[in-house]
Amino acid sequence: MAIAITVAVGTPGYMPSEQISGNPDLRSDIYAVGIVAIQALTGIPPEQLPKDVNNEIVWRNQAQISQELTSILDRMVRYDFRQRYESAEQVLQALQQLSANSTFPPTILPQPTRHSLPWKWIIPLFALTATITGVSIFRPLLSPPPPAPIELSSYEDSEVKIKLKYPETWNREDLKNPITGEWVKFSPKQSTTKTSQEQVTITIENFSGTLEDSKNKFIDNIKNFQNGQIISSNSTTLAYRPAYQLIYTVKDGDNNLKNWRIWTLKGDKTYIIVYTAAIDDYDKFVKTTEKMIQSFKID
Structure with a gap:
């Protein structure tokens, strides 16, 4: 798992601007995972995804998913890393809250509603959660400890x-x-x-x-x-x-x-x-x- 994460974070198309410029941040991992999820949902390689005048990725019209999950992924891949989630834990909390708001009948496949995800995206959601958890666990092993706070x-x-x-x-x-x-x-x-x-x-x-x-x-x-x-x-x-x-x-x-x-x-x-x-x-x-x-x- 650690090797796969390292390759994904360092692969062109999955790297945000601060990583390309040689200044990676923990939020660079969150960008990479968000790009993986968007590619899985749209089937479009990241380098082919269009961008608007603010360098934000335009992808919403390429996938039929809930507005709530769309908003989470949009925040994960913001061009300005300061506008992304600050940690993998924050992303997990957002996904867990989204999952808690989804209810499914025990014997039939659920239909999309305003407050739930379409059933066919539950597996990508679980995969996304697992990937972020892997980044959160293995990142300290791949990087030196953070420096002391600067006054x-x-x-x-x-x-x-x-x-x-x-x-x-x-x-x-x-x-x-x-x-x-x-x-x-x-x-x-x-x-x-x-x-x-x-x-x-x-x-x-x-x-x-x-x-x-x-x-x-x-x-x-x-x-x-x-x-x-x-x-x-x-x-x-x-x-x-x-x-x-x-x-x-x-x-x-x-x-x-x-x-x-x-x-x-x-x-x-x-x-x-x-x-x-x-x-x-x-x-x-x-x-x-x-x-x-x-x-x-x-x-």
């Missing part, structure tokens, strides 16, 4: 109307550079004997184009001016707005750096967050950076 401080700038939470053990440097657009920089506190490249920078630039235009601009700049290499690129959300993200490497003198750039547009401004670290140290603070990005707000 966060609040940053707010009323001039540009942005908010962010960052580790209270990190340094903050207010840049407010009108030429480069670099507004504020956060970096881990290091001893005087250690050189490190880890930092998170927020940049605000004037921009009048579309999100697609900004993506093309950044990719062109990375490839042609920084001599960088794009590792991955995909759409996402930032401050609850449509956004894009790039993961790429560049060489800065003798240093090989890995970067995670995520940005969104509002009005005529581009709001950019860039996490930079030496390639070997990139994973050290990527989860911390993820929490910072999740807390970012534009008022």
Whole structure:
């Protein structure tokens, strides 16, 4: 069972955007199981399922199941992982509640009603429950234990109307550079004997184009001016707005750096967050950076 789950979670089409970008979350497993269920119900491979303008999967018209189960599966496969169930236990509770609301005569096959599932979907429902239970049980064996909670401080700038939470053990440097657009920089506190490249920078630039235009601009700049290499690129959300993200490497003198750039547009401004670290140290603070990005707000 553990091997099958590992393959399903890591297979293209079953991976959500945060997993593709190298930042998996426990809720990535919930997405994968939801995709398996939708494929079982529709018979359509995940890569062939259409998506709407918000990158949400469109599948309801391909399966005849109850509205209640549809809503559960929709929440499991939300594009923004923060909108999914937070744990396998929550999914199980929702399914158990749904099952408790379904009543069946002892000697005949039940007919669909407003409060019950069609009988032919009971087996997929049980299979879905068993799969989620397997993910919940085996995930701790497949992954290292979670890090200790990070204590966060609040940053707010009323001039540009942005908010962010960052580790209270990190340094903050207010840049407010009108030429480069670099507004504020956060970096881990290091001893005087250690050189490190880890930092998170927020940049605000004037921009009048579309999100697609900004993506093309950044990719062109990375490839042609920084001599960088794009590792991955995909759409996402930032401050609850449509956004894009790039993961790429560049060489800065003798240093090989890995970067995670995520940005969104509002009005005529581009709001950019860039996490930079030496390639070997990139994973050290990527989860911390993820929490910072999740807390970012534009008022």
